[in-house]
Amino acid sequence: MSRCENCIIRQFNSLRAMSKEELKRVSDTKTTKILKKGETIFEEGEKLNGVFCVRGGVSKLSKLSSNGKDQIVKLATKGAVLGQRSVISEEVANLSATAVNDMEVCFIPKDAIVDTLNSNPNFAVEVLRHMAHDLKEADDVIVNMSQKTVKQRVAEAFIYLEDNFGVDDKGYLALTLSREDIANVVGTATESAIRIISEFKKLGLIKASGKKIAIVDAKGLADLAVGI
Amino acid sequence: MSRCENCIIRQFNSLRAMSKEELKRVSDTKTTKILKKGETIFEEGEKLNGVFCVRGGVSKLSKLSSNGKDQIVKLATKGAVLGQRSVISEEVANLSATAVNDMEVCFIPKDAIVDTLNSNPNFAVEVLRHMAHDLKEADDVIVNMSQKTVKQRVAEAFIYLEDNFGVDDKGYLALTLSREDIANVVGTATESAIRIISEFKKLGLIKASGKKIAIVDAKGLADLAVGI
DNA sequence: TTCAAAACATGACAATTGTCAGTTCATCCT
């Protein structure tokens, strides 16, 4: 089985601040899981006894609102460590993680993480930096959600998808989401998202081939997103 | 001048994980500031060379949206440490901090914080725990902002204010916010907030005496907030 | 391949929310 010491993914997350010995321990206790699209990694309210390091594929982190709708709070890809927050605060998970794609994740039991946190300041600070970054992103999302129109948020979502997941050889967004997922990222009704996507197509901002979407007029989309 | 070693506020935040010597260093380098209502502690985009420990009063942390409106992301009170996130990620502040009240804050130069983070795992982990908590709260705000109606959000805001800042001897919310600030917490137009507040008064959910607001029917308000 | 289920799409309408305009009220300064 592959070893964390040789895993490139590690360079993208806080595990890179671990010493050789610490990493060895992680590697000895970790297990690897393959998940198919739609499967859940963990659910809101579940007690996690470890974290999940994403080696491939994309996961959506979502939370059920009291009105019964799902809100996607974040999309996590290669290098992301899921469940870290819950393990650190010793609370149940506040989000659900679901595979949007076929995924490969490594489960790392929490002791290896917690012990390293308590003994290796480099690692603790590295985790802290990542969490500080996540917090900033979350603050930005709050502002966007509360101050922008649905149309602006959809435009932003496409830009975000292109920036973070890239495009395929034909220029289509590498990450394909269902209209429902897009609606749940943006925080709107599925019908509203569909209508806006249709409008964007008519305006020549995007084009679509089946479920795949490509940004045609990046400038126009960006202008729309900031309200021009 | 008062010393951090004797400061009770410390018990509410991550400074409690500092050793005697570390605390002494903080105390020797800190300065205390008195701020009047409306004054700013720091602004979005500013480079911070330290953090601010709130000893008294309340601060609003807000961010300007591209459409020109302010969104209040968080209200911080006694014990809160402001600017921590920016110092840790070595980025400019992503939020502005303004006194909602008369305030007393201590400024702690960043070296004392950063050096302790790098050498004392207990402190690093304690800061991490606080940040994990903030992140969870931010996720909840994202869900509320995107999935709840303005009316529900206003109801939640009052409950939040009562839970976090308490009431005075007559039962009125201890923290008095302008209608504009309430609107900016909730992410809506000032007029909409005012209208909803009037409606809540008519429904007997709250009462008002001048700017002061009191919750009359906590159950009714809570039901409304979750959509019953 | 064929059929059922799910996803996508659109119309019609209702509800929510924002905007603009104007009035009243409170506060603060000289």
Next chain:
DNA sequence: AGGATGAACTGACAATTGTCATGTTTTGAA
């Protein structure tokens, strides 16, 4: 006290968004 300033409030209307109903296309399993 008087007046100026800003906050609080209200009405009317427009724009946005959600909901329900219904049809079409795509997808996936038998």
